Amino acid sequence: MACALQVRDGFLQQLGLAMKEGHSLPVDLHSELQSCFTGTKPTPTVPFSLLRKLHRFLRKEGFPVYLHELLEGAEIFTPEVKLPERNPELVARLEKIKAKLANEEYRRITKNVNCQQINRHGTLGDLARQVRSVKALVVTIFNFMVTVGAAFACAYLGSQYIFTEPAACVVSAVIVASVVGLAELYVLVRMMEGELGEM
The missing domain is CATH 1.20.1440 (de novo design (two linked rop proteins))
Structure with a gap:
């Protein structure tokens, strides 16, 4: 002052x-x-x-x-203000607390990192998991297509007993295949939600 x-x-x-x-x-x-x-x-x-x-x-x-x-x-x-010297015990204690907080922050950031799983090309376990997921996806798509195709064929063949015109048979088969496809999609979505909830 x-x-x-x-x-x-x-x-x-x-x-x-x-x-x-x-x-x-x-x-x-x-x-x-x-x-x-x-x-x-x-x-x-x-x-x-x-x-x-x-x-x-x-x-x-x-x-x-x-x-x-x-x-x-x-x-x-204005004379130069001389700050009092800090207590060395206090400084050492503050340094300890800073180091502890830094370690906790580092552990929190790296808690989901596992050094044994880190590999440039991945492990065989990762490859098997990926193959399984691709296989399940291919089977699901194939199952969906077969179900919708079978529903279309059944509806087309069954509608020939009701309608005489081929256009009416095709329209009724498309309607039935669409309903079956939507039901199949609904079941797939519910199944995927269940799998994601378990993860």
Whole structure:
């Protein structure tokens, strides 16, 4: 937090000119100002408390020069804040906690990775599983086509006893095959939902 002003060299010169005109500073105020300017710092700093005293004195005595004129070009001085050193036990404990959290996060990310199953070309078990799934898919498609084809053939042959025109027989066979196909699709979808639910 700012507690002083860095003033220019003209501060004392202007104050000295004002003193020559018949005014004089009290001894304690003059000594405090001198001590601010005789330090080893390259730029003299004057604390706010001293500036308040000087301001009160200038107003009380009716000086021809104002404080803001004396402080022209001054800059606020903010001392460097020194952070307290951290407790080494606390730092070590925080490092332990960070490492533990990082390990837990790593384990959570890699929990579904099994190094023994990772293979560039896959294992024979993977190949057998894929062959089984392809075989089941081929059998299902073949079964669907045979069922729909058989339904169409049966409906076509059966409708010949009812209708004499071939167009009516074909239309009734298509309707029956469509109904059987939709029923077969419904059963397939329900079966796939059951398999996905078990996984």
